[in-house]
Amino acid sequence: MISTRGLTRHFKVKRRIVEAVRGLDLEVAEGELVAFLGPNGAGKSTSLRMLTTLLAPTSGEARIAGHDVRADPAAVRRRIGYVGQGNGAGPYFRVRDELVTQGRCYGFDAAESRRRADELLDTMELADLADRPAGTLSGGQRRRLDIALGMVHRPELLFLDEPSSGLDPQNRANLWEHILRLRASGTTVFLTTHYLEEADARAERVVVIDHGRIIADDTARRLKADLAGDHLTVTTDDPVRTARIADRVPLAREVVVDGNEVRLRVPDGSAVLPVLLRALDAATVDVWTAEVRRPTLDDVFLALTGRSLREVAA
């Protein structure tokens, strides 16, 4: 559905060349739900704008649903839906009017456009707001309208740029229900996000981008297992001996002592913890607390770049 080779985009900013996206190679198959994860300024939106024909690549190529973004942008546009970071509907236009216009833009006749608009007003729970100007809607309502606008022509592939940005948890959950329903109906979904939890919990595949390059691409589970590992934390009366014993645990990494607390990382924490506890017990170390923490995608990002995504995003 998406196939890029060496996709690159440079910007000229004050006579300096900024390489926003550097040689993106990406394959997305039909029906996948892919999260494009990275800190602000990593090149997520620039990539998305190239894939949706909004921005011409500096070099490289991208084929969307079989059509080249540069050679045949019109064919690409007919097949994709795009929900940008901003508001898709103009503030002074009525909700239903914008949906009808959108249908007309994709070649539906007037009757079909109205029918489709009403259908989407229902599924996206916007029917009561149909005659209101879009600018009077709340954040969550506007986002639902944006998605409705992106779905009017039933695209095979839907791009969403930071769809949940700025929404409260309840609206975010509601938004995801709609995205997952789309996914269930066979639509390929490609979205950018800098919310770790979201990519972790919802996407089947996570593509991590940093400084314009893809640095990881796999399921969240495998990324975490391969790159991060579980965190073990024990507090004891003798942290120095605890650390020495922890060091002897097979595959243990990054053993750190912090006051009475000793932390380490292992591939399979729940299996290692009992072993460690028995060893400490045998050495008559008094264990006060013990904890296994599953890794997050932030740990993955940290392992890959040495930086925390949370710090970069803040």
Next chain:
Amino acid sequence: MRLVAETGIVFTREVRPTLRNPVGLVFGMAQPVVFLVVFGSLLSGLTWGDGASWQWFVPGTLIMMGLSGTVSAGYLLLAEMSGGSLDRMLVTPVSRAAMLVGRTLKESVLLLAQSTLIIVVVLPFGFRLHLVGALVAMLLLSVVGVGLGAFSCALAVVARKQEPMFYVVQQTLMFPLLMLSGVLLPIDTAPSWMRLLSRLNPLTYVVEAERALFAGDVAGSAVLGGLVSAVAFAVVGVLVGARAMRRVA
């Protein structure tokens, strides 16, 4: 053919909020009328007697309205660029040219409606209406309107990264363009450098054509000059504007 249909779609979208907001429409329409009646009445007391000042002043007001009205196409485009709704439109298969022309056409049509209203209002004050001339004059006006709107959109695209620049450049261009076209005050008595500049201003020819047309002189050379000037202005405007629109995407 597709271009026409797509222009229609964009035009319909643009014009709907205006039609759906009658109060705003009434105020927008009333503004130039109030200006004309107040300013025109002042003038008619000054030099010319009965109605002659209207004959000179109405065409000028229409052009002025054209300038201030159609440039709002750029302002609206700017708002849609920063809000995100233009991006949404740009990802649809609708052509960039249709997006531009549909927008400017809406301003032109509003301008036509306003002009009609103005003419109706000044009739009781002694304005002499030459129907054919007035119709050609309004057609001319809407052609210029498309050109002005398109240039304004092009400016909006260029200035999209620094929005205040849009207003600064627009205001800076607008005032001399107005003064040098002889819209408000006759240019004949101006210093020679101003008269030269005024000859270089395409709007000057349109203003002259408008005055000739409203005086009932449909076949004069002024009309031809205005027509050529207006069409050339509109064509260049649309070309520049369409190129700019392709640059956004």
